[in-house]
Amino acid sequence: MGTLLEEIHSQNALLPDLPKGPLCIYRAKSSFNWKELLLFLDGEDMIIFKKRIFSAFENDPLFAHHPGEELPIEKYRELNFLRCKRLFEYDFLNIQEMIKNPLKIFMLINCLGMYDWSLSAKYFLNTYVFASTIQNSGSQRHMHFIQKTLNMEIFGCFALTEVSHGSNTKAIRTTAQYDPTTQEFIINSPDFEASKFWIGNMGKNATHAVVYAQLYTPGGQCHGLHSFVVQIRDPKTLLPMPGIMVGDIGKKLGQNGLDNGFTMFHNVRIPRENLLNRTGDVTPEGVYNTSFKDVRQRFGASLGSLSTGRVCIIGMSVVNLKLALSIAIRFSATRRQFGPSDDDEIPVLEYQMQQWRLIPYLAAAYALDHFSKTLFENLIELQIGLLQNDKSIRQAELGREIHALASAGKPLASWTAQQGAQECREACGGHGYLAMNHLGDIRNDNDPNCYVFNGSNRSRIIFKICSILIRVTVCVCMLYIFAGGYFSGEQAGKVIKNAILDLCAKLKDDAVALVDVIAPPDFILNSPIGRANGELYKNLWTTVLQGKKVLERASWWAEFSTYKPTIGSLKSKL
């Protein structure tokens, strides 16, 4: 530990001072040092890790933003793939670093997502969801798929959902019929409704898929849902394999850099060994063996990898809430509207209504951030147990508890982020509705978090029970407890409302510093009204003027100036 001066100097190198400007008024009023809080929450190693990613992007032309430019879907899919390929070249997180600090996986997903969720999803569906499902559901005979994934020889996707079924996985209709004469499984979609659909990476370049199908042995007996590795394209040409009809489902409401696709299987033959055999296996003669006595437990184990996605989505939702709040709080601290006199307007953050709208979500962001990280660490503990083939009661209970907490935490986090992003959009008024300020993208990109992984949020009674557990578990901020609407009743209501208003008023002078802790660099936040210098109008005006043809005369000017309409010429004569 060096001298205090050396300590501060090293802090400044790690966390340089934020730019001067209108936000300094609030920063000066803050009751704490944002750098100390960030060091406390993330630690030096994680801050350096994040900086490495963000500065690589900011200095790489492939990741440049193009304000005011709407990329055609095909171009965006290509650019997203090229950026994903560049991530392999950066190799931000190798296996050794992952083992040393698994939380960096969580941080990498979220840093990529702060830049673009299409990129984060593409990269992680391949290197994490596809590979870790093989790792957790397969055995030694499947490890070659993982190595090939990590050096991009093959590219993976996770194919559970079908056109006609998503939440109800027991009703999945793709079949895997074992043929002992050739020791192969025959993968088949009985009809187009059973086609795999919505599958990230499948639309353009995935060569292999983890496919969930009902396993049938020669006697026609169904052993339920199992997962298989199926090659869908030739890695050398990206042309479909025989019996495979594969394509892109088209434009979504967001995340359009991600190629979600569909596949219909026409009696596609795969080697027996491609069955991911942790929950059950088939002998060369076609006899089914399993270590699971209880069918429900075996079913649950086959879906264990879904908890990984849900836990990640909790973190992704928290990131979106943080991004939206970074923009809205900084805007609110610099946007002046009305005041004690005409020429003395005050920041809208001073109004009780603006505090009520935003500060409870700031508390939620901190509370859910803590919850998401601890749950991810529990997930890692579960996955280590899986790798060590731990059959203990604790391991089984940990799996069920994470399934419950993840299934309840995901709706809680994704809905909080969805409602918070909308509140932030509205709190920024018209400028919040300007696409360049990024609040629309944040809201649209967060939207699927409310639906993917465990169907929709309106899943089951488990949600209500566990959401109460969740609120108790994550309620680290008094404000979050109150604002969460956890208490009810008239008297309690009045006490709570006054407590919220009182806490908001106390927190408003810390709001900008609390956002400085969670906000990414300006390049990543990518919002003129959310920049760290708080020069709201200069940043907005500069970005508007950077737009293409922004001051040019409309190309169709003659349709107004020269060719006037003949009024009523198309009016019906009847």
Ligand SMILES: CCCCCCC/C=C/C(=O)SCCNC(=O)CCNC(=O)[C@H](O)C(C)(C)COP(=O)(O)OP(=O)(O)OC[C@H]1O[C@@H](n2cnc3c(N)ncnc32)[C@H](O)[C@@H]1OP(=O)(O)O
């Ligand atoms: C990482 C960054 C990029 C992310 C990008 C996002 C890309 C999106 C990808 C996807 O969307 S992938 C597809 C996601 N699909 C789903 O999540 C399907 C949702 N449905 C289900 O999970 C299940 O169908 C269900 C709704 C949980 C099952 O309901 P059902 O009523 O049919 O059975 P249950 O009685 O609930 O369960 C039986 C038994 O199994 C246990 N169990 C179920 N799921 C799990 C699990 N994931 N982990 C552990 N255990 C599980 C359940 O607890 C029951 O056991 P008991 O409690 O009876 O012992």
Ligand SMILES: Cc1cc2nc3c(=O)[nH]c(=O)nc-3n(C[C@H](O)[C@H](O)[C@H](O)COP(=O)(O)OP(=O)(O)OC[C@H]3O[C@@H](n4cnc5c(N)ncnc54)[C@H](O)[C@@H]3O)c2cc1C
């Ligand atoms: C951006 C995006 C990426 C995706 N990526 C993948 C992927 O890579 N791999 C993959 O396999 N899938 C993927 N999916 C599919 C996703 O997992 C499914 O959309 C999700 O599981 C929900 O299933 P569904 O769409 O069939 O909706 P359904 O299950 O049909 O539900 C539709 C609606 O019915 C109601 N409902 C359903 N069940 C119940 C119930 N029990 N009680 C009350 N109401 C109910 C709910 O309102 C629900 O929203 C992706 C989806 C999106 C949007």
